[in-house]
Amino acid sequence: MALTRKGQATRERIVAAASRLMLDQGVARTTVEDIQGAAAVSPSQLYHYFPGKNAVVLAVIEHQTGQVLDAQCQGLDKLDNFDALGNWRDLMVGILTATQCVGGCPLGSLASDLSESDPVARVQLANAFQMWESLIHDGLTRMQERGELSPSADTAQLAVALLAAVQGGLLLSQVRRSPDPLIKSVDTMIDHLRTLSIS
Amino acid sequence: MALTRKGQATRERIVAAASRLMLDQGVARTTVEDIQGAAAVSPSQLYHYFPGKNAVVLAVIEHQTGQVLDAQCQGLDKLDNFDALGNWRDLMVGILTATQCVGGCPLGSLASDLSESDPVARVQLANAFQMWESLIHDGLTRMQERGELSPSADTAQLAVALLAAVQGGLLLSQVRRSPDPLIKSVDTMIDHLRTLSIS
Structure with missing residues (x-):
């Protein structure tokens, strides 16, 4: 139309x-x-x-996917070393602190809300997470190409694990109203990536 | 009553x-x-x-907290070495596969559903996650006491990070209908713990 x-x-x-x-x-x-x-x-x-309402829901997912990925790109587009990884982490902690840990991740909340009640929405959200994971994976691959990560590091596995750390950290931060879980969860993954760096 | x-x-x-x-x-x-x-x-x-319905919701949270922590205890009560850590991981993957990744974590789903609409439920769910985190922390502390983890390992931070890895992995597995994200997320945390082991 x-x-x-x-x-x-x-x-x-x-x-x-x-x-x-x-x-x-x-x-x-x-x-x-x-x-x-x-x-x-x-x-x-x-x-x-x-x-109908279902069509509004799909438009909301599309809208939130755009919002979240635009914000993520501000950190992830520049990701090719450990300083940039720390900046991405700071960006997320900053957003969380500004919202006082209310609301959690828009995509995570919609995924939990809709995965069992709306199969079309679930697939659309799975695609959104796939795009997010690809942004992380691209950044980790650039780190590897620059020699910041060992050639043996499994960047595909690490990208899923980082996205899971962000999602789990945001959920625990939402329920506790504290940025602490997100910080500890992402910092632990950064600690892990440092064990895979070429020093 | x-x-x-x-x-x-x-x-x-x-x-x-x-x-x-x-x-x-x-x-x-x-x-x-x-x-x-x-x-x-x-x-x-x-x-x-x-x-009223709110009272039913609180009873449901209590019921699900009991169910989830009972299942978790089957893996976490025995946690004092890396084999036991692998068994806990296998237990969670087994439950996820048996349910074909439908439904996600009951406590995670309730937390996402209720954190913004029901402040009493949010606090009750925060307590449930705190108990879960303590079970993980106790296990990691036993591993440290047995000399399986370095004395310098921050078991409190690692416990939050492991719980976040489980929650984020379960959410991504739910939305993708694949156990793959949970497996990669928890396995990455186990890889990280191995870097902190005394070998």
Whole structure:
């Protein structure tokens, strides 16, 4: 569907409002009426862009994937040595501290919320995590190519483990309202990568 | 409230039914009527044991905490060397494979579902994760006391990092429907512990 500029802006307003609601209170607790109210659109306007709530959910996942990966790229695009790895870690801790550990990772929260209730959303979220993992993997590969990591380091395994450390750390930080778990979890992975460095 | 044996059995039936529903479809999607139907109790019976849905949620968290920690203890109670660490890892991979990676970690799912909507539940889940972390920490401390880990290893930090690796690995395994992320995430932490062993 080709949208006019005004139509595009209305669609984006709906998606932004739905994102906030779904991340604040969960997908199931967010009704189509809530979204209409928050985005200040009529029912017919909302249905013009989205045939139903499921379609809004998929647009929210797409929106959050863009947001999270854009933020991640600020740290991961420059990743080719241990200083850059520390900067990426600081970037994540900074975001977490700024939000007072509320909300957890948007993609992790949506994945936990939707994996068993919406198979299409689950696949879309699996793809989002795959892209995130690839960004980490690319950075670790650059470190290896520059001789910062041993040629024998399994960068594919390490990329999954780093993403898992971030996700698990963010969840524990959310539930404890403390950045401590994310910091300890990512720092332990960085310690591990240092054991694989060529010194 | 002291319950008769029959009362206790009814209460347990309600909690077991509510646990299944809330983990299958999420807390918000589970109504009190769903729970009554699944547990085959009348509204007045349910309200005899629980003043409302929030009270059922807290009982579900308590129930799932018991289930998860009991299963974890089967691996963690024996943890005092690397073979036992591998057995704990195999135990978790076995459970994940048996469930075909559906559902993720019950405590992780409840934490993601409830942390922003139910402050009492969040604190109860934070306590559950604290108990889990202590079980891991106790095991790593035994490994250190036996000389399997260096005296300089920070077992408190490593315990948080291991729990985060399990939680992040389980979430990624749930969304990908593959045990691969959990395996790679926990194996990477075991690799790291080996770098801290006294050889």
